[in-house]
Amino acid sequence: MRGDLVQGAVWALGGGVIVYASWTMDRLERHGAALYTAPGLVPGLLGLVLLVLGVVLAVRASRRGIQAERSAAFTWGNTPLVLVLCLGYAVGLVGRVPFWLATFVFVSAFIAVFEYPSRRRMAAAPLYGIATALAVTYLFESVFLVRLP
């Protein structure tokens, strides 16, 4: 359970950082705040709980020792590609170019990339792109009366 050991350490570290940040947070005593109304009280307590749970996870993992890993080996698969396309759309395109254009480019590119090598399906990608762009733009602007980015 090496994975759990590392995760426990990360949680404990994160909890410790939260506790430290909460402890050093302004306690607003000049505004008459008591210790129990200080802004850092609740996040500090929650950080402490996360720290303790992280330690418990790590200790449990180390006690279980060389017990075989139950979970299957981790594989990224298509995730990096999906992430690049989605982040490219949401961070790179939305808000910088007209929404319909951003959506057309994203949907077309996504379908084309994942339908490769089927030429027939790749050729249909722009059709899905334009249909989605027009439908979503119309739906949000005219039916739901929402301003688009």
Add this chain to the structure above:
Amino acid sequence: MFEGLILFGRSIGGFLTVESVLWALGASLVGVVIGALPGLTATMGVALMTTLTLKMPPSQALLVLVCTYVGAIYGGSRSAILLNIPGTPASAASCLDGYALARQGRAGYAMGIATTGSVMGTLIGMFFLALFTPLLGNVALKFGAYEFFWLAAFGVVISGNLTGDDPLKGWMAGFLGLFLATVGQESVYAFERFTFGTRELAGGLSLVPALVGAFGFAELLIVMREKRPPVELSPVDSVIPRLRDVFRYWRTIVRSGCIGTFIGIIPGVGEDSAAWTSYAAAKRASSEKELFGKGSVEGLMAAETGDNACVPGAIIPVLTLQIPGSAPAAVLMAAMLIHGVRPGPLIMVESPQFVYDIITMMLFAVIGILIYGLVLTRFLVQVLRARYQVIVPIIFVLCAVGSFAIAARLFDVWVMLAFGVLGFVLRLLNYPMAPLVLGLVLGELLEKSLRRGLVLSDGDLTPFFTRPISAFLCALIVLIVLSRFIRWRPHENRAV
């Protein structure tokens, strides 16, 4: 009693308009389709629809969300029966006997049983919703800051305990959610915490974009991680449910309905636990135990009745205590708050009509799933052939636009992305999502109650442990945690 019936009648009258009926049928269909597609869950459906219904009147918006919720839980049974893949986690128990029946050439019959069970389960849950909400509302009136603090903590602990494979990881996810809810200005001095000078974070993390990310974007990343093999569907026979099945298994239906509703009431546990518990109870009580797992009609009926009864059950604590009974109910509660509806202990005093409005919305959803279960079988079978390469980018566009639509801020789109990646990583590492969501939703209640309680007692912690309900909830939390710690002894092989 008669007052309740009058209110119920008034609600039905109010919703019996062409517009409402069309919204209900449309939303139920969207829910069924989302539920039927493996990987897309009811929570995602409700979160996504929340962003689409922002500008609608509250009653219409909630009608859409309730119908989506009920439809999605029902829709999961389609893929469970035809593909042996649960459309939503709630339908996992239905795979066992549903798919076995499909392999025997009785897929249509199995879908008919699933429709019958879902309808009966929702109706039983609605009955208990009408019965328990006023009772629980009266009890909730006795709750003060101390009790609400423990209730919020109990919600996270029990949710972490019962969802997922590992309670420890469930608790971690829950407490992470509680911590993330503290980001932004706190309520007493408007002091900014963990904002790192970012102006957009001062108001805290927007709940709906966070939920859309954790359930929408994260689920898309999971779905797209690996290529799916081509779908092979079982042939479908007649889907018309037989009335004699209802009479034959009435005990199973009533038992599963009660179990499902009760599990729904427990904070953050949800429909999958309801289905499995109902299934296990049916198996224990059945005279045909040997058929379970090999195509038992009773087993399928129990699972489907249990998970759908859980939906109204999960809404009971939302209405009375502002504590969601499941992850989709947490999103529904967030939507209620966005639309200016404030559920809580005073609901039966201030707006009892609203409780019956919710029951009426469920009635509309039941009619929707009954119609789709009988009429749209061929269409729903085709839905299962849909290509994820096409669906995923379209859903992601809706996730992004929906997150933006809440406050017309691009920052909320980034919140959605961040929670999507966080949710994806946590899922891969075997952390359940329901406690995280519950923590996010309950964080404000927990902090407000703790600080208010401490102010009232001038810093004295005693009332947190001496008031009867507080002491009971505290003892319950300690017992749950200790029981799990005892199981972690290294000599035990059983995974917790």
